[in-house]
Amino acid sequence: MPVRFAAIIFTLLIGTAAFAAGAKMKPPEIQAAFFNGQPFTASTPSGTKFKMVFTADGKTTREPVGKAGVKGTGTWKVNNDGFCTSWTGSKGSNCYSLAPDGANKWAVMKGPSVMATWTK
16 A cells, blocks of 8 residues: 555656646747747756857857856757757757746746746
């Protein structure tokens, strides 16, 4: 019985984390809100912050805010579920969805996991 109870609690916690953010934004909404050349802040779960800029021509930059983090350049594109990024010096691309998660705050999701938080 305790194992079954723990499994139920775990399932509820995972479901809560996945639905903590609001409904996923559609790719055109992401592009209009963030991929317009205007800077915004991205924070990792460990607290590292970056100034991010995604330009309309498919390019992106990140610059650390503080001492942690690595400056970078790359590219972006929208896909059916959200967007993908590819960073110079990294192999391949990673794809994410984006969901509102409070006032001026969005969760960057890879599957059910929050990979970063974007704020404006």
